Amino acid sequence: MTLLNRSTLAAVCALGLAATTASAANWTEGMKAGKPEIKSVSQLAFGPEGILFVADSKSAAVFALDTGDAKAGSAGALKVEGINQKIAALLGTSADQIAITDMAVNPVSRNAYIAVNRGRSADATPVLIRVDKSGKLETVSLDNVKHAKAQLPDAPVDGVVGEGNRKSNPRSESITDIAFLEDRVLIAGLSNEEFASTLRAIPFPFKTVANGTSVEIYHGAHGKFETRSPIRTFIPFKVGKEQQLLAAYTCTPLVQFPLKDLTPGAKIKGKTIAELGNRNRPLDMIVYQKDGKDYLLMANSSRGIMKIDTTQIEGAGSITAKVADKEGVTYQTIDSWTGVDQLDRLDDKTALVVRRNGEGATAPLNLESLPLP
Secondary structure, three states: OOOOOOOOHHHHHHOOOOOOOOOOOOOOOOOEEEOOOOOOOOOEEEOHHHEEEEEEOOOOEEEEEEOOOOOOOOOOOOEEOOHHHHHHHHHOOOHHHEEEEEEEEOOOOOOEEEEEEEOOOOOOEEEEEEEOOOOOEEEOOOOOEEEEEEEOOOOOOOOOEOOHHHOEOHHHHOOOEEEEEOOEEEEEEEOOOOOOEEEEEEEOOOOOOOOOEEEEEEEOOOOEEEOOOOOOEEEEEEEOOEEEEEEEOOOOEEEEEEHHHOOOOOEEEOEEEEEEOOOOOEEEEEEEEEOOEEEEEEEEOOOOEEEEEHHHOOOOOOOOOOOOOEEEOOOEEOOOOOOEEEEEEOOOOEEEEEEEOOOOOOOOEEEEEEEOO
8 A cells, every 4th residue: 555555645634534744844854865775666655745655575674765756746637558568668678577566646746656676586676667747757766865764673584485385485575565644654564473464653754663563353254363464455544533544455354453553562453344355365445535425445456446435434343254255344346447456546536547458467557547436
């Protein structure tokens, strides 16, 4: 999430979701100039003044980069057809040898930043691509950038574990989504604890990093409590007078967690407010305002774009028994938004998406702006 990934600091402030921002803080305090040792790039999120947070799951670390991209800009219609093919050409390779892992819009300049892995092996090279409002692509140089690093102290082992089709490297999911809120970087992923699913709220500028908060949920489609499945995407959202995280899991519970409960080493239980349909994986989410109401928009792997009226959330019940398919908070499917893999707000009325235009590893992906539904 996506921050705020899935949305941005500006988006949250615009919606009145952030109580205050540490406007007097020196956001670059402690940063050093040089080349950050980023080994992989998965999720992106913007903070204040053009600071970009980059999740590096392989290193189990989050980097804060001072992009210098802090000149205010306005949004406009944008469409770059075959963005994957154009990025591949820029990097001197083919489209089947790159993977786009995330996209975030700088809420100040409105430039888009795309996280790319060049190569398909474990040794793929991480690259950041910037797309300006005219659709021009360029590689973001990391040779001499002011940066800081937050190392996660309780990351899972870096190696393949498990048997059969359950084999996986848990380190690759040490960070599954990030967001910036007020003066903290919020991180979801796995830890090395018995309750592996973890949320963290790390103060920024970075200093010391404590262990995360273990989280438990009731998964209605599975009919049981779960502690090891990571959150796939989340967004901070104020429910009533309390700041919460709305988090989506594979297959597809929507769960809320009070932000005040994210204390180091604690174990907390989320409130499952919806089952959005099984055999599905949430990809990205944003919040926005239209006609005086707040909406949640979520991209999914097999059930399209879901639009949720957030007025349902405050009074939503808690799902505590097995669910056949869907229950709880309801949604509207936006049928015209097909093939969306990446999603962020471009401004108050427009989203920026990366969407598939065909099937297969070499099928073109388009970067395009769409009016918020």
